[in-house]
Amino acid sequence: xxxxxxxxxxxxxxxxxxxxxxxxxxxxxxxxxxxxxxxxxxxxxxxxxxxxxxxxxxxxxxxxxxxxxxxxxxxxxxxxxxxxxxxxxxxxxxxxxxxxxxxxxxxxxxxxxxxxxxxxxxxxxxxxxxxxxxxxxxxxxxxxxxxxxxxxxxxxxxxxxxxxxxxxxxxxxxxxxxxxxxxxxxxxxxxxxxxxxxxxxxxxxxxxxxxxxxxxxxxxxxxxxxxxxxxxxxxxxxxxxxxxxxxxxxxxxxxxxxxxxxxxxxx
Amino acid sequence: xxxxxxxxxxxxxxxxxxxxxxxxxxxxxxxxxxxxxxxxxxxxxxxxxxxxxxxxxxxxxxxxxxxxxxxxxxxxxxxxxxxxxxxxxxxxxxxxxxxxxxxxxxxxxxxxxxxxxxxxxxxxxxxxxxxxxxxxxxxxxxxxxxxxxxxxxxxxxxxxxxxxxxxxxxxxxxxxxxxxxxxxxxxxxxxxxxxxxxxxxxxxxxxxxxxxxxxxxxxxxxxxxxxxxxxxxxxxxxxxxxxxxxxxxxxxxxxxxxxxxxxxxxxxxxxxxxxxxxxxxxxxx
Numbered sequence: 001x002x003x004x005x006x007x008x009x010x011x012x013x014x015x016x017x018x019x020x021x022x023x024x025x026x027x028x029x030x031x032x033x034x035x036x037x038x039x040x041x042x043x044x045x046x047x048x049x050x051x052x053x054x055x056x057x058x059x060x061x062x063x064x065x066x067x068x069x070x071x072x073x074x075x076x077x078x079x080x081x082x083x084x085x086x087x088x089x090x091x092x093x094x095x096x097x098x099x100x101x102x103x104x105x106x107x108x109x110x111x112x113x114x115x116x117x118x119x120x121x122x123x124x125x126x127x128x129x130x131x132x133x134x135x136x137x138x139x140x141x142x143x144x145x146x147x148x149x150x151x152x153x154x155x156x157x158x159x160x161x162x163x164x165x166x167x168x169x170x171x172x173x174x175x176x177x178x179x180x181x182x183x184x185x186x187x188x189x190x191x192x193x194x195x196x197x198x199x200x201x202x203x204x205x206x207x208x209x210x211x212x213x214x215x216x217x218x219x220x221x222x223x224x225x226x227x228x229x230x231x232x233x234x235x236x237x238x239x240x241x242x243x244x245x246x247x248x249x250x251x252x253x254x255x256x257x258x259x260x261x262x263x264x265x266x267x
Numbered sequence: 268x269x270x271x272x273x274x275x276x277x278x279x280x281x282x283x284x285x286x287x288x289x290x291x292x293x294x295x296x297x298x299x300x301x302x303x304x305x306x307x308x309x310x311x312x313x314x315x316x317x318x319x320x321x322x323x324x325x326x327x328x329x330x331x332x333x334x335x336x337x338x339x340x341x342x343x344x345x346x347x348x349x350x351x352x353x354x355x356x357x358x359x360x361x362x363x364x365x366x367x368x369x370x371x372x373x374x375x376x377x378x379x380x381x382x383x384x385x386x387x388x389x390x391x392x393x394x395x396x397x398x399x400x401x402x403x404x405x406x407x408x409x410x411x412x413x414x415x416x417x418x419x420x421x422x423x424x425x426x427x428x429x430x431x432x433x434x435x436x437x438x439x440x441x442x443x444x445x446x447x448x449x450x451x452x453x454x455x456x457x458x459x460x461x462x463x464x465x466x467x468x469x470x471x472x473x474x475x476x477x478x479x480x481x482x483x484x485x486x487x488x489x490x491x492x493x494x495x496x497x498x499x500x501x502x503x504x505x506x507x508x509x510x511x512x513x514x515x516x517x518x519x520x521x522x523x524x525x526x527x528x529x530x531x532x533x534x535x536x537x538x539x540x541x542x543x544x545x546x547x548x549x550x551x552x
Contacts, residue, residue: 008354008357011354012354012358012365015351015354015369016365016368016369018429019368019369019371019372019429020368020371022383022384022386022387022429023371023383025383025386025387025393026382026383026386029386038391039391040391040396040406040407041391041395041396041399041400042391042392042393042396044393044396080285083281084281084282084285085282087278087279087281087282088278088279088281088282088283090278091274091275091276091278091279092279094275095271095274095275095278097272097275097276099276100275103279103283106283106286107286110286110290111482111483111486112482112486112534112535112538113290113294113486113531113534113535114486114489114490114507114527114530114531114534115490116490116507116510116511116523116526116527116530117293117294117297117524117527117528117530117531118289118290118293118294118297119293120293120297120300120510120514120520120523120524120527121292121293121296121297121300121520121524122289122293123514123520124296124520125292125293125296140289141289143285143289144285144286144289144290147282147285147286148286151282176271176274201374204376205374205375205376205377205378205379206376207376207377207378207492207493208490208492208493208507208511211511211515212511212514212515221376221378221493224378224382225378225493225496225497228496228497228500229500233385233386233389236382236385236497237382237385237386239382240378240379240381240382240383240385240386243375243376243378243379243382244375244379244383247374247375247376247379248371248374248375250374251367251370251371251373251374252367255363255366255367255370258370258373258437259437259440259441259444
């Protein structure tokens, strides 16, 4: 190993540590026992391993239900994004139609608008519609954030599947819909699943809209934000840790699709 | 076939309708809300909300703080991600695992990232433990308070760089994969140095990816607020945290909407600048 290679590899290692060490430290705060959180100086090694901080956090009134609301909103967001986004993506990939360019542009443009501008007036409309303070309302709002992504990604997924496959199915007497369901959909499914997971993470992580659109039925992020100033540190660390676990798992599940998704959603 | 002419419109109709109701309508409503105020004869058009916003004690701070963060964080993230993407090309074994580790923060919310760095930077946190051990400080030291604005800014920048460099990296790596290997090999034949290869071949070909990454990151950086609230509380006002406070704590929807409009105008202006400055001529695509 030459010196250059050594420097290079230590650079890689340092950057991995830059990502992982903070995660390790919050995990330490969450599962290292409650005494460790308030000790000084801090130990970089857990004195004990216990789930007591996490269970204490989950037993705080409202936390468990908030987690459920978060999951509910995220699942709804996932379903809406896929059900609405996949057909649109298919249309963009397979049909040359008037307005296709304009539609793609509209979808791309949504990225330039901040969440704040969408979430604020929805408070009023949602109160009127009975959607305020419900996981359904939060899920709908989050769909507005995840849908553009789902449209662009599924368009690129379908583009990658040769048109000839479908045409062959037509030759063998499949209708357009059967050909789609039997031939195209199975091939696109892994990518669609990855998109769905991403929609889930977008909703699970979103803070602003979730906080503004709920009062009593808070999602986990909204709950954590609202108690931020008055809760003790071990509660905050446990909360942060609980927020992070599913995200890290999900990124692991979609890691193969991550680059394909972003690479093509780019252009 | 009449059927296939209608088909694409039927397929995009649901999402178009959805975006109209939950994107376009709220957008227009926010702008209307910002430009209306309660007068003697009901709501009337006025700039009272903007006047109240501009007159607020925190407004100037919020503008300055927001721009400070964006101007420091976005270039930092771009350089870091470019470096990481270039390094990845030379990783032979374990490329997948390195890539996965580097993209983990992509799934982490700004609130959670703020809490992670709070664990490190709080008075009795890990940073102070290390500094204490090195003899730099004696005992717990406060970094995130009103009296240490520069340390607080640095903390927010570090937390944001930790969390959101991953998205830039993913976009750039996806772009690098599209660059044909032959270009680099051709440059080698003509005796280009690694630096020349990077600046003369890689950077120009990555321009569309860089543009996407910059637009996305800049818009999201202007929107940042949970990281700021979890680290600094109300000690470090930014535009969106002010919008949040006016809406949530003060229940003044008009001023909150005015802040949202300011954020939107800035975001759109930034997007436009990137679109123009990093334009790729069609024949180069």
